[in-house]
Amino acid sequence: MTPTERRASASLGGIFALRMLGLFLVLPVFALEARRYPGGEDPLLLGLAMGIYGLTQGLLQLPFGMASDRFGRKRVIVLGLIVFALGSFWAAAATDLTHLLLGRSLQGAGAVSAAVTAMLADLTRDEVRTRAMAWLGSSIALMFALSLVVAPVLTVWIGFSGLFWLTGALALLGVGVVIWWAPSAPPALLSAPGQERGRLADVLAHADLMRLNIGVFVLHAVQLAMWVAVPSLLLQSGLNKSLHWQLYLPVVVLSLLFLGVVFAMERRGHLKKMFLLSIGLIVVVQLGLLVQSLGTPSLGGLAVLLLVFFCGFNALEAALPSLASLIAPRAMRGAALGVYNTLQSLGFFVGGLVGGWVVKSWGSPALFLSCGVAMLLWLLLALPMQNPVRGVPLVQT
Numbered sequence: 053m054t055p056t057e058r059r060a061s062a063s064l065g066g067i068f069a070l071r072m073l074g075l076f077l078v079l080p081v082f083a084l085e086a087r088r089y090p091g092g093e094d095p096l097l098l099g100l101a102m103g104i105y106g107l108t109q110g111l112l113q114l115p116f117g118m119a120s121d122r123f124g125r126k127r128v129i130v131l132g133l134i135v136f137a138l139g140s141f142w143a144a145a146a147t148d149l150t151h152l153l154l155g156r157s158l159q160g161a162g163a164v165s166a167a168v169t170a171m172l173a174d175l176t177r178d179e180v181r182t183r184a185m186a187w188l189g190s191s192i193a194l195m196f197a198l199s200l201v202v203a204p205v206l207t208v209w210i211g212f213s214g215l216f217w218l219t220g221a222l223a224l225l226g227v228g229v230v231i232w233w234a235p236s237a238p239p240a241l242l243s244a245p246g247q248e249r250g251r252l253a254d255v256l257a258h259a260d261l262m263r264l265n266i267g268v269f270v271l272h273a274v275q276l277a278m279w280v281a282v283p284s285l286l287l288q289s290g291l292n293k294s295l296h297w298q299l300y301l302p303v304v305v306l307s308l309l310f311l312g313v314v315f316a317m318e319r320r321g322h323l324k325k326m327f328l329l330s331i332g333l334i335v336v337v338q339l340g341l342l343v344q345s346l347g348t349p350s351l352g353g354l355a356v357l358l359l360v361f362f363c364g365f366n367a368l369e370a371a372l373p374s375l376a377s378l379i380a381p382r383a384m385r386g387a388a389l390g391v392y393n394t395l396q397s398l399g400f401f402v403g404g405l406v407g408g409w410v411v412k413s414w415g416s417p418a419l420f421l422s423c424g425v426a427m428l429l430w431l432l433l434a435l436p437m438q439n440p441v442r443g444v445p446l447v448q449t
Contacts, residue, residue: 053180053183053184056175056235057175057176057177057184057412058193058337059181059234060171060172060175060176060184060234060235061172061176061183063229063233063235064168064171064175064234064236065188065433066173066186066226066229067129067133067164067168067229067230067234068165068168068169069194070197070219070222070223070392071136071162071164071165071168072195073195073197073198073219073222075105075106075109075195075363075400076195076196076198076199077195077199077202077203077206077215077219078203078212078215078216079102079199079203080289081203081204081207081212082101082102085212086098086101086102086149086152086212087169087273088147088212089146089147089149089152090147090149091148091149091150092149092341094149097149097150097153098149100144100153101149101152101173102156102404103400103404103405104153104156104157104160105156105157105159106160106327106397106398106400106401106404107157107160107397107398107401108157108158108159108160108163109158109160109161109162109163109165109397110163110395110396110397110398110400110401111163111394111396112160112161112163112394112420113163113165113166113390113391113393113394113396113397114166114252114387114391114393114394115163115390116128116132116163116164116166116167116390117166117167117170117386117387117388117389117390117391117393118252118386118390119167119386119388120166120167120170120171120386121170121384121385121386121387122190125167125168125170125171125174125229125386126171126230126234126236128164129164129167129168129171129230130168130227130230131250132162132163132164132167133162133164133223133224133226133227133230134162134223134224134227135158135161135162136162136164136220136223137162137220137221137223137224137227138158138163138220139155139156139157139158139159139160139161139162139209140155140159140216140217140219140220140223141155141216141217142154142155142158142263143156143158143159143213143216144213144214144215144216144217144220144290146213155166155216156258159186160397162223163393163397164172164268165389165393165396165397166386166389166390166392166394167386168188169185169188169373169376169377169389169392169393170377170385170386170389171234172184172185172188173373173377173389174236174385175235175400178378179319181374181377181378183315183370184212184373184374185369185370185372185373185374185377188369188370190372193273194304196300196304198298198309200297200300200301201297201300201301203215204294206218207325209429212361223270224362226323231304244310249255252387252391254384254387255321255380255384255387255388255391256391258379258380258388260379260437260438261376261379261380261388261391262386263394263433263434263437264375264379264392264437265375265376265391265392265395266371266395266430266433267331267368267430267434268372268392268395268396268397269395269396269399269402270397270399270426270427270429270430271334271365271368271399271427271430272396272397272399272400272403273371273400273403273406273407273426274334274338274403274423274427275365275399275400275417276399276400276403276404276405276407276427277404277406277407277410277422277423278338278341278361278407278419278420278423279407280404280407280408280411280419281341281345281411281416281420282354282358283296283406284343284416285344285345285349285354285416286299286349286351286354287448288348288349289348289349289350289351289354290351291351298398299354299355299358300358303355303358303359303362304362305363307359307362307366308366309366310363310366310367311366311370313367314326314366314370314371315369319412320390323371323374323375324438325439326367326371326430326432327367327368327371327372327375327437328434328435329364329367330363330364330365330367330368330371331368331427331430331431331434332364332365332431333360333361333363333364334361334364334368334427335424335427335428336360337357337358337360337361338420338421338423338424338427339420340353340357340360341354341357341420341423342417342420342421344357345415345416345420346417372392373389373392376388376389376392377389379444407419410422
């Protein structure tokens with residue numbers, strides 16, 4: 053990478069990680085702490101307050117992505133971070149569950165992911181883009197693991213509302229990062245007056261892009277749904293709840309080594325093969341979790357399965373946005389990544405909602421079977437996808 057590419061990856065990766073931290077940080081303690089608010093005794097309202105972030109974020113990713121095509125990436129990212137900060141402060145000051153729900157929804161309205169990924173794609177060459185996108189993708193797994201470790205401790209130190217004050221302050225810090233540290237897009241990539249922009253219909257009609265969009269929805273629905281049942285399996289295996297982080301953190305860190313395989317395959321032009329392999333790994337993991345849930349779970353077996361899951365998950369998180377940016381013509385990159393991030397966020401929302409319903413109605417084995425079938429269907433859908441060539445977008449009509 054050039055110095056500019058490294059700077060872009062570090063600064064934009066930090067902003068993306070902050071967005072995911074805002075989603076994950078409160079999740080380990082939300083169900084317990086939010087019950088203390090007036091209205092917290094309503095399970096439906098409690099679940100909605102927890103998941104509304106993903107819903108509003110999903111609905112606004114596309115408008116933010118398209119706006120970044122028209123008005124510039126930095127302006128849209130700064131606006132989104134300010135909205136995110138305002139939502140954090142609103143949630144921090146909430147005195148009942150309704151106001152907490154409104155704060156969480158406003159947090160999600162700061163939907164900067166599409167603009168961030170489009171800006172990183174603008175600032176990196178095709179041959180290093182997967183490496184750059186890995187900073188963004190791996191941040192999801194890292195922030196999830198970090199939240200499991202630090203959220204209970206921070207809640208004791210600064211309280212539940214303090215988590216939101218902290219998140220809001222970090223968002224404002226992110227504004228400074230965008231303005232003063234993140235590189236600006238090269239002049240050749242800025243919108244010219246009257247320049248034709250890709251339409252939403254063009255994105256929706258692009259077969260390979262839609263394969264990726266459906267895939268990212270399935271991936272994140274499965275990721276969140278899994279964690280409705282995985283903590284219970286760990287408890288059944290004998291690992292105390294307070295020690296779960298001692299398993300999550302090592303497997304996430306070790307799984308990052310698999311990204312070296314991703315980069316090597318990408319350099320050799322085998323990005324599609326690595327992509328399909330990673331989907332297959334997650335299918336195998338779901339089948340393994342199904343077997344574990346039918347008997348007495350083994351802690352060693354669960355550790356291996358989670359390690360394999362994060363290897364596949366991190367690889368896909370690196371490959372998916374890179375593939376989307378390679379496939380999409382530059383003029384519609386913001387819109388294409390807007391659709392991509394919309395379905396990513398909606399996957400979080402649907403995964404948590406449906407995962408809880410499946411476990412409640414039919415139990416954990418049904419959940420892992422459903423997740424395995426969903427991933428297998430995505431694998432079959434992805435098989436016809438073309439392997440992108442660096443610098444040559446796959447324009448379809």
